[in-house]
Amino acid sequence: MATHPAPSPASPARPGRPSSRDRTAVPPSQTYAAIDLGTNNCRLLIARPTGEGFTVVDAFSRIVRLGEGLASSGRLTDGAMDRAVEALGICAEKLRRRRVGLARSVATEACRRAANGRHFAERVRRETGIVLEIIPPQEEARLAVLGCHKLLEPGDGPALIFDIGGGSTELVLVEPGEGEDAPPRIKAWWSAPWGVVSLTESEGREAIEGADRVSAYSRMRERARHAFARFSELLPEDKENIRLLGTSGTVTTLASVHLALPSYDRRAVDGLHVPIAAMRDISTMIAEMDFEQRSGLPCIGSERADLVVAGCAILEAILDIWPADQLGIADRGIREGILRSLMARDGHPL
Numbered sequence: 575m576a577t578h579p580a581p582s583p584a585s586p587a588r589p590g591r592p593s594s595r596d597r598t599a600v601p602p603s604q605t606y607a608a609i610d611l612g613t614n615n616c617r618l619l620i621a622r623p624t625g626e627g628f629t630v631v632d633a634f635s636r637i638v639r640l641g642e643g644l645a646s647s648g649r650l651t652d653g654a655m656d657r658a659v660e661a662l663g664i665c666a667e668k669l670r671r672r673r674v675g676l677a678r679s680v681a682t683e684a685c686r687r688a689a690n691g692r693h694f695a696e697r698v699r700r701e702t703g704i705v706l707e708i709i710p711p712q713e714e715a716r717l718a719v720l721g722c723h724k725l726l727e728p729g730d731g732p733a734l735i736f737d738i739g740g741g742s743t744e745l746v747l748v749e750p751g752e753g754e755d756a757p758p759r760i761k762a763w764w765s766a767p768w769g770v771v772s773l774t775e776s777e778g779r780e781a782i783e784g785a786d787r788v789s790a791y792s793r794m795r796e797r798a799r800h801a802f803a804r805f806s807e808l809l810p811e812d813k814e815n816i817r818l819l820g821t822s823g824t825v826t827t828l829a830s831v832h833l834a835l836p837s838y839d840r841r842a843v844d845g846l847h848v849p850i851a852a853m854r855d856i857s858t859m860i861a862e863m864d865f866e867q868r869s870g871l872p873c874i875g876s877e878r879a880d881l882v883v884a885g886c887a888i889l890e891a892i893l894d895i896w897p898a899d900q901l902g903i904a905d906r907g908i909r910e911g912i913l914r915s916l917m918a919r920d921g922h923p924l
Contacts, residue, residue: 606917608913610909616634623917628922640657681709691708692708795890816896824885824889857889
């Protein structure tokens with residue numbers, strides 16, 4: 575795991591683990607940061623440990639569409655890299671301003687798949703001082719579970735935690751850990767190559783917006799279900815007392831539509847449990863709408879209107895293989911997992 579101090583104007587950050595002496599010397603006011611550069615979004619959280627958790631002191635999120643065009647070319651485009659570097663430059667300035675002592679910055683599917691992913695990471699280090707760690711799918715899944723597992727509904731049955739990203743979807747089968755507050759044990763995990771960007775591009779926007787868009791939606795749903803087929807063989811046959819928790823822009827957006835929120839409200843969404851029937855109804859409704867109709871929904875808007883249909887298709891494919899009664903909604907994930915792991919290394923409780 576590569577961690578780095580906040581970049582300073584004088585010198586770029588260098589990766590490295592603090593020594594054991596450094597870890598014991600970390601003051602209580604130590605400020606930590608986590609950056610998650612995905613296929614669609616660039617997100618930052620800056621926090622300080624407090625008691626059993628942490629308090630967020632700054633945050634940043636921007637849609638950069640780093641993976642735009644990746645499916646057809648196998649490379650990150652110049653425009654996409656420029657957008658991401660600009661967003662990461664803002665993150666770097668926040669790290670300096672908040673005097674962040676230790677940070678971890680990760681990149682996921684877009685950089686994993688792109689032929690020029692490591693070249694891009696080097697450009698980011700050179701221009702912003704941020705050291706991007708291109709993490710494997712298993713680490714992405716682990717961080718997502720660590721960041722959101724506290725929102726699982728109570729129970730002793732197995733649970734499926736998923737993260738619908740821009741370029742991939744991570745599925746993690748977990749069972750309760752030992753001890754009341756222990757993180758769940760990971761039994762199996764799977765990374766499917768379909769996220770909201772890659773699945774949208776595979777079907778084509780013309781088909782998704784055309785008169786036969788319901789058929790296009792069915793094809794996307796089947797494509798996602800096929801990608802989950804091998805993972806579904808690892809799932810227990812007994813589906814009694816199962817639980818389901820999702821973390822991503824897709825599930826938080828659909829939860830907002832379910833609540834008919836006039837604007838997004840994290841406090842109303844994070845930790846919500848929505849009946850599966852309601853999530854399927856919303857997914858079907860969105861798939862039948864055209865772009866303008868979807869844009870008119872307050873918590874979707876024009877920024878998400880072109881990608882949300884693919885998100886609905888992936889979600890329904892997950893519901894097909896894991897028929898829980900309710901879907902837990904988490905507006906937290908990889909960034910929170912990074913922060914918890916960094917703080918735990920320094921002796922703060924998970």
